[in-house]
Amino acid sequence: MARVTLTVNDRQVTLDVHPGERLVDTLRDRLGLTGTKEGCGVGECGACTVVVDGDAVNSCLVLTVQCDGAAILTVEGLAPAGQLSRLQRAFLEHGAVQCGFCTPGMLMSATALLARNPRPTREEIRAALAGNLCRCTGYEQIVQAVEAVANEAE
Amino acid sequence: MSIRMPIAEVYRTSSVDDALAFLAEHPGARPLAGGTDLLVELRTRWGGPLVGKPGGAQGADGGGGADLSPASLLDISGLPELRDIRADGRKLVIGACARVAEVASSPQVAAAAPTLAQAAGSVGSVQIRNRATLGGNIMNASPAADSLPALAVHEAVCVLRSQRGGERRLRLGELVTGPYCTCARPDELLVAVELEGGSGWRQSYMRLGRRQAMTIARLIVAVLMRFEGSTVADVRISAGAAFPSPRRIEPAERALLGAPFSRAAAREAGEAAAEEMVRVCGIRWSTRYKQPVLAALVERAVRQCAAKEGLDEWPE
Ligand SMILES: Cc1cc2nc3c(=O)[nH]c(=O)nc-3n(C[C@H](O)[C@H](O)[C@H](O)COP(=O)(O)OP(=O)(O)OC[C@H]3O[C@@H](n4cnc5c(N)ncnc54)[C@H](O)[C@@H]3O)c2cc1C
Ligand code: FES
Ligand code: FES
Numbered sequence: 001m002a003r004v005t006l007t008v009n010d011r012q013v014t015l016d017v018h019p020g021e022r023l024v025d026t027l028r029d030r031l032g033l034t035g036t037k038e039g040c041g042v043g044e045c046g047a048c049t050v051v052v053d054g055d056a057v058n059s060c061l062v063l064t065v066q067c068d069g070a071a072i073l074t075v076e077g078l079a080p081a082g083q084l085s086r087l088q089r090a091f092l093e094h095g096a097v098q099c100g101f102c103t104p105g106m107l108m109s110a111t112a113l114l115a116r117n118p119r120p121t122r123e124e125i126r127a128a129l130a131g132n133l134c135r136c137t138g139y140e141q142i143v144q145a146v147e148a149v150a151n152e153a154e
Numbered sequence: 155m156s157i158r159m160p161i162a163e164v165y166r167t168s169s170v171d172d173a174l175a176f177l178a179e180h181p182g183a184r185p186l187a188g189g190t191d192l193l194v195e196l197r198t199r200w201g202g203p204l205v206g207k208p209g210g211a212q213g214a215d216g217g218g219g220a221d222l223s224p225a226s227l228l229d230i231s232g233l234p235e236l237r238d239i240r241a242d243g244r245k246l247v248i249g250a251c252a253r254v255a256e257v258a259s260s261p262q263v264a265a266a267a268p269t270l271a272q273a274a275g276s277v278g279s280v281q282i283r284n285r286a287t288l289g290g291n292i293m294n295a296s297p298a299a300d301s302l303p304a305l306a307v308h309e310a311v312c313v314l315r316s317q318r319g320g321e322r323r324l325r326l327g328e329l330v331t332g333p334y335c336t337c338a339r340p341d342e343l344l345v346a347v348e349l350e351g352g353s354g355w356r357q358s359y360m361r362l363g364r365r366q367a368m369t370i371a372r373l374i375v376a377v378l379m380r381f382e383g384s385t386v387a388d389v390r391i392s393a394g395a396a397f398p399s400p401r402r403i404e405p406a407e408r409a410l411l412g413a414p415f416s417r418a419a420a421r422e423a424g425e426a427a428a429e430e431m432v433r434v435c436g437i438r439w440s441t442r443y444k445q446p447v448l449a450a451l452v453e454r455a456v457r458q459c460a461a462k463e464g465l466d467e468w469p470e
Pocket of ligand 3: 096097098099100101102103133134135136137
């Protein structure tokens, strides 16, 4: 066991974790943050995407022991007081959510993009979401939702 | 219930010297950088979903996919000493733990080795590039690794370090000995990669995959050319997913070197590259596809370099 301290959605937690525990396991099973999904488990689908120290990463390919001291943002952190973020509302307005399994990962990839680049081009949006698979929407509505938020930025 | 990986221990270190001491004392331990190859390999070993990679990486334990005992890992991902990217005169020095995303966006890399920046930008997805390291891409030694052809044309020198042996400098083609194989010793860390940068090169990097993002390359070509007037004064050609280990393709270079550039010579270089691939690898199931496509890609990359010099039209 190893002791780690994480800041998850602005809340600090200290845990003893097994060396083989992945970040997705810690978030879902220990912290009850089941918004983060696991699809493939090997970096291909992006369903498990969370933001670690500002970077979108696959939480299925990160060990929790590697995150000691890190700030982690999950989909729950987008709506801390139950108020949806602008991006989440745009997803709803544009029909970018169907079954919803890819949605938390899509939101986190897009959130990391917009934090770094508030006015991305369509190409930049597509590149930022290339590691997130969606089997329902055909992607167009998702790109439109992100574009809508980008177009509102100063 | 938590899904766990077959990992017995992850040693967290704060300095390269401490890391080397750990490796010296723990012969079976394997360095963990971004984990985008190693954690997939361990998960596959543990019985998770199988991904299509022949054999799995040959790591420091030399065991590959067959070893079922839990791994002992040395986490080097947090070592700031190994993350530096700096220009040193005409040399570009990149720390082994520089993230692939950092290599893709570094102004120093863009200035000295745009082919490498492009190669790094082609790896996986944003999420993968944010964790994956250049050192991990080299040490995993996949024949389809995006960085290897770009490093080969820049005559990359790999700097290895161990407590027992001090520093060793090997050329990329000496370090990577075959698919998923390197000659690094179990107690050695790759600490940095040095490239010959320099201005005046015309460069081209081309990559074919089944789709644009998130796919391992089916073929990669990297070309550097220097012209004097219309004469090809220097040329370096390399290909990925075509040879068992990274190399320059000398027969293709000879078709161009020292002669005035012509489209016929570009075509000849392409054909020579494809013949060399067949000579080295023999005829395989993929040869019928790869032979003509490698010839066409090398020809096009050479013509792109010439077009950048104003000696040819841009090849479509
Ligand atoms: C979904 C997905 C898509 C991918 N797409 C691509 C792609 O398009 N192109 C591509 O080239 N690769 C791709 N990869 C493979 C992988 O992301 C890269 O090879 C990456 O650069 C590996 O770096 P890492 O830091 O994650 O290595 P790790 O997984 O940490 O390590 C890989 C191996 O190298 C050893 N190692 C790492 N660092 C050192 C060091 N400094 N000294 C000694 N040994 C070391 C480790 O022990 C291990 O054996 C993909 C992977 C995934 C999961
Ligand atoms: S579950 Fe992590 S990328 Fe698919
Ligand atoms: S909405 Fe179903 S996978 Fe994207």
